[in-house]
Every structure is written in C-alpha cells, then in structure tokens.
Amino acid sequence: MEFIDKDTINLDKEITKLDKFVFKFINILKKYTDYVIISGYVAILFGRARSTEDIDIFIKKIDKNKFVELYNDLINNTFYCLNSSDIKEVYDYLIKGSAVRFAEKDKIIPNFEIKFPKDLLDEETFDDFITVITKLGKLKISSLEKQVAFKKYYLKSGKDLEDAEHIEVLFKEHLDKEKIFKYKKLLEELR
Amino acid sequence: MNKLKPGKNNKEDRLNFVKYWAEYVKTHSDEDWSKQQKILIDSQLE
Numbered sequence: 603m604e605f606i607d608k609d610t611i612n613l614d615k616e617i618t619k620l621d622k623f624v625f626k627f628i629n630i631l632k633k634y635t636d637y638v639i640i641s642g643y644v645a646i647l648f649g650r651a652r653s654t655e656d657i658d659i660f661i662k663k664i665d666k667n668k669f670v671e672l673y674n675d676l677i678n679n680t681f682y683c684l685n686s687s688d689i690k691e692v693y694d695y696l697i698k699g700s701a702v703r704f705a706e707k708d709k710i711i712p713n714f715e716i717k718f719p720k721d722l723l724d725e726e727t728f729d730d731f732i733t734v735i736t737k738l739g740k741l742k743i744s745s746l747e748k749q750v751a752f753k754k755y756y757l758k759s760g761k762d763l764e765d766a767e768h769i770e771v772l773f774k775e776h777l778d779k780e781k782i783f784k785y786k787k788l789l790e791e792l793r
Numbered sequence: 794m795n796k797l798k799p800g801k802n803n804k805e806d807r808l809n810f811v812k813y814w815a816e817y818v819k820t821h822s823d824e825d826w827s828k829q830q831k832i833l834i835d836s837q838l839e
Contacts, residue, residue, distance in 0.1 A: 603823055615827035618834040646834070649818035649826050651811075653837045712838065760804070764811045771815035 603648065605776060610733045613647070617737055620646070620712060624657055625738045627704065627714050630679055634672040636662040638727045640744045641752070645765035647734060647743065648772055652761075655711040656703065660727050663718045669693050680707045723792050746773050751785030756793060794820060 603613045615621075624643065631637055641658040642650075664672070673689050676682075684703040686692050695702050699720045705713035719725045730745040743749075750769055753762035770777065797813045800806030818826045 614823040616824065616831045618827075618831045619838040620834050623838075646830075649815070649830055651814050651830060651833060653834045760807070764808065767808060767811050768815045768818075771812050772819050 606735070608776075609731070610735065612735045615647075615649070615736065620653060621736070621738060623706070623712055624741070626679070627657075627676075627681065628741065629739075630675050630681075631659075631661065631672065631716075633675065634668055635664045636728060636742075638731045638742050638744050640727065640749070641757075642761070642765060644743045644746075644749050645768050647736075647741070648769065650765060650768045653712075656713050656715045658701075658715050659717075660719050660724060661716050662728060666690075666693050669696070676704055681705065682707055684710065684713060721792060723788055745781070746776070747778055747781040748785050750777065751782050751789060754782075755786045756789045 603611055603615075606612050620643075624639075628637065628639075637659050639657060639659050642652075642654045643657045646652065646654060670689055670693075673683070673692065681704045683692050684705060685695060686702075692702050696716070696718050699718070701715045701717040703713045703715050705711065719727065727744050727748065730748060731742045732745060734741045734743055746769055750766045753766035753769075794813075794816060798809050800809045
C-alpha cells in the first residue's frame with residue numbers, strides 16, 4: 603500500500619468475500635447519498651488479521667423519498683433490512699438516531715450497519731476522510747487519526763484496542779499525533 | 794523482522810501478535826499479506 607497523497611491510499615490487496623460484499627452495497631448506496639466507512643472494516647481493509655460480522659458506515663442525511671429509492675434499489679439487489687420490512691419504520695429509526703442493518707437475502711452476516719450522523723463529531727467525518735483505491739474501485743473511509751482516537755479512547759474493547767494498535771504500527775510515519783489528541787479531547791467533551 | 798515476543802498473559806500475548814502482524818503487513822507486499830488474510834476471512838464467510 604502507498605499514499606498517493608495525504609488523503610489517498612493505493613491498496614493492491616487480494617479481494618476477499620467481505621470486500622466483494624462491501625463493494626456490492628457501496629455501489630448501490632453511492633448512487634443516492636454520500637458515505638464514509640468507519641470502525642472495524644477500516645482496520646481489516648489494511649490487513650488486520652480478523653473478519654467482522656458488520657460494516658459500520660455513516661451516510662449523509664437524505665429525505666424520505668430519496669431513502670425509499672435507496673431502499674428499493676437495495677431490495678432489488680438481494681439485500682434486506684434486518685430491523686423492519688416497513689420502509690417508513692426503517693427511515694424513522696435512522697431519523698431518531700438508531701442504526702439499521704442490511705444483509706443479503708437469507709443471510710444475517712455479514713451486514714451493513716448504517717446510520718445518519720448524530721452530532722458535529724459524526725458530521726465532521728464527511729470532511730476528514732481517506733479515499734482507498736482497490737482492485738474493485740474506490741472506498742471512502744474515516745481518517746486514520748479519528749479511527750485510532752475512537753477505538754483507543756472511546757470504544758476501548760479488546761478488539762478495538764487491537765485495531766488501533768494495528769493502525770498505529772502500520773501508519774506510524776503518517777499519523778498526525780496532534781490530530782489524534784484533538785479527537786481524544788473532543789470525545790471527552792462531547793461523549 | 795524481529796522475533797515474536799511471548800506475552801506475560803493472554804492480553805499481552807494477543808497485543809504482541811497484533812503488533813507483529815502489523816509490522817509484517819508494513820514490510821511485505823500487499824499481495825503477500827493479503828493472500829494470508831484472504832484465507833482467514835473467506836473461511837469465515839462460506
């Protein structure tokens with residue numbers, strides 16, 4: 603992997619079944635709204651030796667009509683929502699700040715956990731992202747510094763601390779330590 | 794690459810391995826590490 607510029611990484615990795623699942627969903631999603639992938643899949647994309655049952659993602663708020671179009675496109679492409687088959691109910695969950703999950707028909711895992719940003723810290727993810735170029739196309743992921751800060755100082759489970767360690771070792775020369783500290787402070791203030 | 798250091802307990806042992814693997818990913822080609830990772834991930838998504 604190599605940085606093409608400070609916000610773009612070229613990744614020449616072998617494509618896994620999980621990657622294919624991610625691109626299948628993202629290629630539909632991006633027709634309707636902006637997105638940024640966060641949390642575990644980011645570490646996995648960069649080689650962490652584990653899989654995951656869900657891919658966490660922020661999507662930019664869209665109105666109900668647009669969401670209906672997105673929902674129907676997902677359904678027509680073999681996805682379903684684990685939380686409800688009532689579009690209005692699914693949209694209401696999102697508007698109220700809950701996450702909703704989509705998987706492929708007849709499967710529970712892996713699934714996408716999508717949510718609207720609920721505060722400034724979440725909103726800011728859309729201004730501080732990295733584009734990763736893979737053999738299947740481009741993906742937008744949260745900044746590495748934000749990932750490290752969230753996992754190390756907010757989520758703090760064993761798995762999260764290991765993900766943060768992986769990213770810190772791998773990108774030691776690229777990570778902005780002041781930025782990680784800034785996010786740590788923001789997390790202490792806002793969460 | 795340095796040799797993998799055993800940990801004093803399970804938590805430390807796991808963390809040592811995470812660092813060791815991350816160092817491997819960092820110092821080897823994408824093709825090399827991702828072939829190994831693919832076996833692990835694909836086997837869980839049969």
